[in-house]
Amino acid sequence: MFKSIKKTNSNSVLNINKLSVGYDKKIIAKDISFDLKKGELTAIVGVNGIGKSTLLRTIAGFQSKISGSIQVEGKELATIDTLDLATKVSVVLTEPIATKNMSVKELMALGRQPYTNWLGKLSSEDVSIINKSVSILELESFLEKKCYELSDGQLQRVMIARALVQDTSIILLDEPTTHLDLYHKVHILKLLKSIAHKTKKTILFTSHEIELAIQLCDKMLILDGQSNPFEEPCKLIENNNFDTLFPADMISFDATTGSFKIKK
Structure with missing residues (x-):
């Protein structure tokens, strides 16, 4: 049965609806929906191999989606030519620069x-x-x-x-704090938050630094392979969305402190 794609919020800069991503028609992550506005800092978090980088690269147009919709400033990504896209979306990947x-x-x-x-x-x-x-x-x-x-x-x-x-109106970053110590991780993420708020850029990044993202981000997308919740960090905590991110017999989430505890 045909399902209509929901209308994009008129204030939306980046709209993702019912997106599935992967390689060679093999789905790595599916049923992803979220909507970003100007001036927001958003993190994509989740366990290793859940599809964070694949999702980011798909949004950047570096690889094809499997299904669903990606809209940049109200236009479907696939309809935007390469040069025009370069004026709308900039990307910082983990790969080393060419020279x-x-x-x-x-x-x-x-x-x-x-x-x-x-x-x-x-x-x-x-x-x-x-x-x-x-x-x-x-x-x-x-x-x-x-x-x-x-x-x-x-x-x-x-x-x-x-x-x-x-x-560009959108900046995408893949693991921007990789290989940095705690001070520099915090410095980079606070810098990204300041840039987003002061310049009204929409900044989306992948990260393993879940606790830092909880403290600094406006919104978060948790890739969990099921409902993939997207909300403000405080609401994700209220909804217990972090509780099942890791095996409960090893790691638990403390909602009062917004941090993970190791079970000894």
Whole structure:
């Protein structure tokens, strides 16, 4: 029987409805629905192998969906051409950049490629956007450095700045705190929250840092392979959605502290 797809919220920047993702028609995650608005920081969390990165890459248009709907600013993703999509969605993946021999300044300039002419010449507006992004991420002292000279935390800030330079309404990040210590994990996530709220960008990221996401995110999507709940963290706690995320005989969730406890 034909099922109609629900209408997209007019205030929605990214709308996902009844989405199934995977590879070669093999479904990894299914029945995923959520709706993001401007200025929201949202995390996708779940156990290893549940499909977090696959979902993010599908939303980015890097791989095909199996079924369902992905709408970016009210348009179905499949109908948006590559160049136009690059002005709407920027992506920071875990894969290393093509060449770390580039300077930070050169990498920043690449973020303006969707807008520059075929010569790649930067306009005064391009330069202004780059300078603003550099200032937000506090990268002034790194501009002349090669990317290979940066620490993991510094390089992650540079990659976020490059995405910001691309000036899209949506920024997608896959595990942005991987390989960072606790201080830098918190620093990056607080930075993302500040960017989302101050610039009204819609930021969606995958993460294993569930407790940090609970404290810092506006919304969360829990990929659990069943109902895949999406809500504000406090409501997910109220609904006991974190309680069954891990085997109960090993790990329990403490709703009063918003943290996981190991059963000894």
